[in-house]
Amino acid sequence: MASQYKLTVAVNGKEYQREVDPRTLLSDFLRYDLGLTGTHVGCEQGVCGACTVLLEGEAVRSCLLFAPQVDGLEIITVEGLGTIDDLHPLQEAFRDAHALQCGFCTPGFLTTLVPGLKENPHPTEEQIREAISGNLCRCTGYQHIIDAVKLAAEKLDA
Amino acid sequence: MIYKIIGKRVKRVEDPRLLTGGALFVDDVNLPEMLHAAFLRSDYAHARIKSIDTSQAAALPGVVGVFTAEDMGEDWEPGPPLVSPPPTLENVTFHSRRQVPLVKDKIRHAGEIIAVVVAESRYIAEDAVEEIQIDYEPLPAVVNLEKSLQPDSPLVHDDLDSNLAAHLVQKKGDYESAREEAELIIKRRFHLDRGAAAAMENRGLVVDWNAKDQHLMVWDATQSPIPIRNGMAARLGLRTHQVRVVAPFVGGGFGPKIMMFYAEEMVLPWLTMKLNRPVKWIEDRRENFYATTQEREQIQEVEMALSKEGRILGIKQSIIHDTGAYNPYGLTTPLNTQSHSMGGYDVKNYESELTVVFTNKTIVTPVRGAGRPQGIFVVERLLDIASRELGIDGRDLRRLNFIDPDDFPYHHQIIDQAFTELVFDSGNYLPVYKKALETIGYDRFLQEEQPRLRKEGRHVGIGVVPFIETTGVGPYEGARVAIEPSGKVSAATGVGTQGQGHMTSFAQIIAEALSVDVEDVSMVTGDTAEIHWGTGTFASRGAVVAGNAVLAAAQDVRQKVLTLASKILETPEEELELDGGLVRVADIPEQSISLGELAVLANPFRGAVEPGTEPGLESTKYFGPAYGATAFGVHALILEVDPETMMIKFLKYVTVEDCGTMLNPLIVEGQIHGGVSMGIGNSYYEKLHFDDNGQLLNASLADYLLPTSAEMPPIEVIHLNTPAPNNALGTKGVGEAGAIPVPAAFIQALENALAEYELEILETPLSPNRLFELLHKQEENQ
Numbered sequence: 001m002a003s004q005y006k007l008t009v010a011v012n013g014k015e016y017q018r019e020v021d022p023r024t025l026l027s028d029f030l031r032y033d034l035g036l037t038g039t040h041v042g043c044e045q046g047v048c049g050a051c052t053v054l055l056e057g058e059a060v061r062s063c064l065l066f067a068p069q070v071d072g073l074e075i076i077t078v079e080g081l082g083t084i085d086d087l088h089p090l091q092e093a094f095r096d097a098h099a100l101q102c103g104f105c106t107p108g109f110l111t112t113l114v115p116g117l118k119e120n121p122h123p124t125e126e127q128i129r130e131a132i133s134g135n136l137c138r139c140t141g142y143q144h145i146i147d148a149v150k151l152a153a154e155k156l157d158a
Numbered sequence: 159m160i161y162k163i164i165g166k167r168v169k170r171v172e173d174p175r176l177l178t179g180g181a182l183f184v185d186d187v188n189l190p191e192m193l194h195a196a197f198l199r200s201d202y203a204h205a206r207i208k209s210i211d212t213s214q215a216a217a218l219p220g221v222v223g224v225f226t227a228e229d230m231g232e233d234w235e236p237g238p239p240l241v242s243p244p245p246t247l248e249n250v251t252f253h254s255r256r257q258v259p260l261v262k263d264k265i266r267h268a269g270e271i272i273a274v275v276v277a278e279s280r281y282i283a284e285d286a287v288e289e290i291q292i293d294y295e296p297l298p299a300v301v302n303l304e305k306s307l308q309p310d311s312p313l314v315h316d317d318l319d320s321n322l323a324a325h326l327v328q329k330k331g332d333y334e335s336a337r338e339e340a341e342l343i344i345k346r347r348f349h350l351d352r353g354a355a356a357a358m359e360n361r362g363l364v365v366d367w368n369a370k371d372q373h374l375m376v377w378d379a380t381q382s383p384i385p386i387r388n389g390m391a392a393r394l395g396l397r398t399h400q401v402r403v404v405a406p407f408v409g410g411g412f413g414p415k416i417m418m419f420y421a422e423e424m425v426l427p428w429l430t431m432k433l434n435r436p437v438k439w440i441e442d443r444r445e446n447f448y449a450t451t452q453e454r455e456q457i458q459e460v461e462m463a464l465s466k467e468g469r470i471l472g473i474k475q476s477i478i479h480d481t482g483a484y485n486p487y488g489l490t491t492p493l494n495t496q497s498h499s500m501g502g503y504d505v506k507n508y509e510s511e512l513t514v515v516f517t518n519k520t521i522v523t524p525v526r527g528a529g530r531p532q533g534i535f536v537v538e539r540l541l542d543i544a545s546r547e548l549g550i551d552g553r554d555l556r557r558l559n560f561i562d563p564d565d566f567p568y569h570h571q572i573i574d575q576a577f578t579e580l581v582f583d584s585g586n587y588l589p590v591y592k593k594a595l596e597t598i599g600y601d602r603f604l605q606e607e608q609p610r611l612r613k614e615g616r617h618v619g620i621g622v623v624p625f626i627e628t629t630g631v632g633p634y635e636g637a638r639v640a641i642e643p644s645g646k647v648s649a650a651t652g653v654g655t656q657g658q659g660h661m662t663s664f665a666q667i668i669a670e671a672l673s674v675d676v677e678d679v680s681m682v683t684g685d686t687a688e689i690h691w692g693t694g695t696f697a698s699r700g701a702v703v704a705g706n707a708v709l710a711a712a713q714d715v716r717q718k719v720l721t722l723a724s725k726i727l728e729t730p731e732e733e734l735e736l737d738g739g740l741v742r743v744a745d746i747p748e749q750s751i752s753l754g755e756l757a758v759l760a761n762p763f764r765g766a767v768e769p770g771t772e773p774g775l776e777s778t779k780y781f782g783p784a785y786g787a788t789a790f791g792v793h794a795l796i797l798e799v800d801p802e803t804m805m806i807k808f809l810k811y812v813t814v815e816d817c818g819t820m821l822n823p824l825i826v827e828g829q830i831h832g833g834v835s836m837g838i839g840n841s842y843y844e845k846l847h848f849d850d851n852g853q854l855l856n857a858s859l860a861d862y863l864l865p866t867s868a869e870m871p872p873i874e875v876i877h878l879n880t881p882a883p884n885n886a887l888g889t890k891g892v893g894e895a896g897a898i899p900v901p902a903a904f905i906q907a908l909e910n911a912l913a914e915y916e917l918e919i920l921e922t923p924l925s926p927n928r929l930f931e932l933l934h935k936q937e938e939n940q
Contacts, residue, residue, distance in 0.1 A: 021281065028280075037186035038179015040409070042358045043443035047859035050358055078179040091177040095169055098824040101832065102657030103176030104183065104358040104409025125872075133868040136859065138358050138410050139657045141831030141896075142867040 007071040011036065012080030020067045027051045029067040030077060038078040038107050042136070049135035052108040053077050059112045078107035081114060089155040090114060090148070099148035101139035109135050113149060122153055163670040164887070167824040170662040171676065172407075182406040184362040184379045185440045192364070193222055195426060195439040196283035198273040198290050199448060200265040203299040203518040203852025204312065207261065207272065211291040215275055218289060220282035222433060225425075226273045227260040233428055234259060237419040238389055241488030243324065244577045251325040255315050257484040257521060259424035264297070266314055266483035267518050268852055269448025271421045276429055276437060299518040299852035303457050303478045306515045314483060314516035323485050324514035328496055328572040331507035333463070336472030340463035344543050348458040349921045350532050352480075352846040353839065354447060355525045356864055357656070359409020361450055362440035363423060367430040372396075374427060376403045381416035382694025384652045387686040389419055390427050398690075405684030411656035412836070413524040414451040416696045417487065421449075447857035452846060453491060453525035455480040456532050460499070462540040463507075468548055468555045472507030473537070475499055479514045482521040489514065491522065491529035493575040494628070498533025498898075500570070502587055502626040502790055503559040508572065518852040526836050527897045528575075528697065534625045535922060538902035542909070543918065552906075553595065556624055560587040574786075575697070576631040582788040585816070586880045591624055591792050593876060594814040598622065598794035617801055618809065619911025622794040625899035629789050629817075629891025630702030630882070634782030636691050637707040639668055639715045641775040645739050645754025647672060647679045649711070651704045652692020654684035658700060658829065658893065663821040664708045667887070671712035672719070673736035674753075691780070698789075698891025701821055706781040706885045714777035722756055722775070787882040787890040791815040793834075793903045795871075799911050801933055804926035806842055806908075808871030815875065817892040818882040826892055827875045833896015834873055839865050840897065841904035845923045916940070 004019040011034060018033055025044070030036045030053065042050035044063045051063040054076040082088035090113055093099070100106045109132060116131045117123070123131065128149045129142070137145065175181040212224035227234050236256040243252035261272045273290055277283035298312045305311055306321040314321050337343065363378040374396065380386050380403070387403040394401075408415065422439055430437045441450070457478045463471045479492040489512070496510045545552035561568050563586045570580035595601075603620050611618045637651040649668055655661060665679040672679075682688050692704075720731045723741040727734065733744050742750040753775070761773045796810040813830055820826045843863040847855040856862045881888030901922040908924075909917045915936045921928075 021279075023281065031185070032188065035188075036179065037183075040183065040359070041185070042360070042409075043859050045443055045858050045860060048358060048443075078177075082178060084174040084178055084180065087174065087177065091174075094177055095173040098170070098828050100173060100176055100657075101659070101828055102357070102359070102410045103173075103181060103407060106176060107179055110177070129867040129870075133866045136358060136864050136866060138356060138412070138836070138864065139832045140828055141833075141835035141865075141873065142870050143831045143872055144828060146867070146872075 005068045007068055009070050010074045012076055022066065022068050024067045025063055026065040026067050026070060027062040030062060036077050036079050040104050040107055042105065047136070049112065050105050050108040052111045052135070054111050054115065057115060059115055076111070078110050081110055090117065090152040093148040093152035093155060097144045097148035097151055099140060099145040105135060105137045109145060117153060117156060121156065123149065161670050161673045163666045163676060165820055166666065166822065168662055168666055168676055168822055170659050171665060172661045176407065183359060183409055184364060184377045184406055187364040187377045187438070189364070189366055189436040192436040192438055193276045193278065193433065194280040194283045195429065195437050196275045196280065196287045197271045198287045199269045199271055199445065200261065201268060202265055202294055202296050203268040204265060204297040206264045206295040206297065208293040208295050210273060212273060214291070215286040215289040218282060218286045220278040221286045222276045222278070224273060224275050224286065224290065227262040230260060230428060234262065237424060237486055240418055240486050241490055243488060244573055246573050246577050247326055249326065251322065253318055253323055255484050255516070256486045257421055259421050267520050268854060269445065269520060274425055274429070276433065299850065301517055301519065301848055301850055301852050303455065303480050303515055303517065306517055314518055321516045322513065323481050323516050324489055325512065327509070327511045329509050330571040331472065333472040333474045333507045333509040336507040337463045340471050341466040342464045342544065342548060343461060344540055344547065345459070345461040346540065346543065346920050348460065348536050350454055350456045350535065351923060352452050352455045353525065353844045353923065354452050354846060354862065355412035355414045356862065357410030357412055360441035360443060360446045361415065361420065363426055364436060364438045365426045365430040366436035367434060369434050372400055374401045376401065377406055378403055378423065379408045379415060380405050381411040381654050381656060381696060382418060383654055383684050383686050384692045385418055385694060386423065393424065394427055394431060403686045405654040408654060408656040411695060412526045413528060413696065415656065416694050417451045417523045443859060444857050447854055447862065448520060451521045451523040453522050454532065456495065458536055460536045460540060462544065464544055464548070466548065468544065468550045468558050470503055470505050470559050473500060473505055475510040477510065477512050479512060480517050480519065480522055481514050482517060482519045484521050485514065486521065487523040490575045491524050493573070494529030495533040496572060497574045497580050497628055498530045498626065499537055501534060501537040502561055502585065502624055504561045504565065519848055524696065526833065526894050528894065530627060530894065530898045531840065531901060534899050535902045538623050539905065539920060542906055556591065557588065561585065574628060576786065578785055581785045582626065583785065584880055584883050585788060585790050587624065587790055590790055590814050590816050590878050593878065594622060594792035594794045594812060597812045597814065597874065597876060598796065598810060603796060616798060617911040618796060618798045619907040619909065620796050621903040621907030621910065622792060623899040623903035623906060624792045627698065627789045627895050627898055628786050629698035630783060630787040631697050631699055632703065632782045633693060634780050635693065635704040635707050636689055636778060636780040637704060637711045638689050638776065638778040639708065639711040641715060641719070641753045641757045643754055643758050645752050647674060649679060649708065650682045650685065650688035651708060652689050653695045653700050653704045656695065659822065659825040660700060663701065663825055664705060666821055667705060667708045668712040671709065671716050674739055678739065698893040700893070701889050702787055702885055702891055703781055703783065705821060705889060706887055707779050709886055710779035710781060711777045714779060715775055718775050718777065719753065719756060722760055723751060726751055726759065783884060787818065787884065789817045789890040789892060789895060791895050793899045795903055795907055797907045797911060799908060801912060804929045811871040811873045813873060813875050814878060815892060815895060816878045816880050817895065818879060818890040819888040820877060821889065823877065826877065829893050830875050830896040831873050833894060834900060835865050835870055837897040837900025838869065840923050841901045842924050843869065845925060
């Protein structure tokens, strides 16, 4: 039985100290050890992007990281982007544009787009399609997601 | 005051929770003392098990138990048949073979479950699975459909004489006479192949048996919680009220999540009752490719007889349909193929022989389209070929053959998947077709743009394909609507929701009927504690069947409100109006009473409730259509292909859809966009590759290619409305429409783009590799 690993990590601005089996995937750590179930797991193969979280501000696949790898670092998950009463402009735009249907892939799109829009606040349609080409969605055909990003870019400008 | 909410682009009420990570999906359920199950699945597609040794697995710390078929004893039994053979047809051969909880005699497809480990964590359970020792005796696998019927083929089910699962013939009119009159007869062989639904959420369930309470709680990512509840109760010897099944937010269904009962849905309830602890199992993506049902493989030989003017005189078809290792879903999918093989055309003579075969591959049950795309594919390809051979424009051929609007309801005299006569209820096809051709700019493209692009060396082509979609079939759905003492409205229906926005679209129906705001209606779907009777979400029927039940229940509640308010306010009903939670006397607005107050008065603590009335302001109604509603649409696309790289780019994509009354246009558009993306996947990117040993070679999202945002075009959706005559909402289903015509339209455009190659493509899905092969074969021939 592997010895436990003690780690400290800040998630959505709150610091957590936990002991974990060292081979615990970051996605499982967030979802079960911390109870932050907004990050979803679609493939555990690093392809679908549903598990995307922000690690030190960069979008990463949490299913491809082990919990010990984030020791001492800062993570933002979808729960850290906004709340029901205070949605992030991107979340609002998703709702306005009907950019989600089943909602399973949505957290991964949101976390991918937040740094994306910081880097490129006025993306063209082609740039948007490129930026989210690493996130799979089976319900929407992506069109309303692209509409949402354009809408969010306007909202963030204002 | 009139509230007009049906048909509005209302933002979804469920979105804020989904957007902030606050929506419950099945893997979010975590209970104290919960155990985790992991399955040992067969690597072989066809094999006997000589021995199983679970001792090392059971000895791992943290493992609570390892179980095989033997351990289930008398509790082991195959799943229930979901759909019987068509009772309304004669001369039907049908051998029902259903999937098993744990393999007993032999393995029939790769991924079939041999043993289950239950442990304190998923990690330990999966470690233990690796420790199970199995001695297999591999057997030759049945993979190829035509070979499966040869006399020397290995048998998937040894108690049958062959791999024949079913056989039937459907006839309409007299094809042989039609053939004699024909001036052109075209005959082709088509091969259509498997694809996966690949919802972003894999399957999963959590089961919790409480022995003190004698109650089983189940969270299941299913499209049909009520039948699952009924089946689980029956299998476990419980009353239906001892079992509650909740389908929480489900991350996409697309068909396979309605298959019942998956092996896991049989094993987990048994485990929780045996171990007296909650048990969770969440499928991973690799398991999903092997163990979640798939669809689409068929070999068809189809003959079309036409007059020299292009009138279709008859169609004759033989279908070999692959059902995989078992056939719990009966003939639904291939019956749909038959129902769609005449398209929206007036075909008076049709003969179709269906042969269904068992193979050592994953079980086949409907995937979005459910057999319809295959029917549309063959009829549209044959018309494309007829157009070339007769020298008649393909558009004229379609227009000549469309069912005339005066001929509805159109009786096809064959039976459909609901075992009733296939009847197209209504439609008006020419305006939809015309709109599609205009919007895509068909003439201008052929006459100006294509020649110009060709001169530049670019290969750009156009495809326009009309299609019908049978929707809104029975048997029935129900809805319960109630006004709460708070004045808000609560409602429930039995269909589950996997992204279709039922919580909003059905709330819109209620809000309009009761003159309240959508935000004041709380619509619950997928919880068997909220409503007792129903079937599920499938076959593009939610809006039609559940929607109309919702309407009936809401209207009944409105009437109860008026009746009671009339008594309380001492005013005739005609002089009362509902507005935003109040009932008012029309000319004297100060005389009013709130819905909440009425609800309290309707459930008195003292006094007498009048005989013949019911307490409360609540109503449960059911809707069961005699036959379905047939939607119609046209997809038109322009694509460019690079014959060196085989890469495709869509330049324009237009859909014109007639699904009757829309509940919420935003949601309809979303359904079409999503359907088209699956259709594009089915055309060029998605194919499940099984080798001769029945091994799936591309069981990962890295190798089974789902369209990304980079492959998808923007899609223009135009909506026309021929209201459905047989339901009060006038609505038709649209959930699968986006996927149905795409392969046919894609191929038409591809052949047009590569016209100099004179391709005749009779297969789907294609791929860049396959296109390369076809082009080079054609180059050699030319």
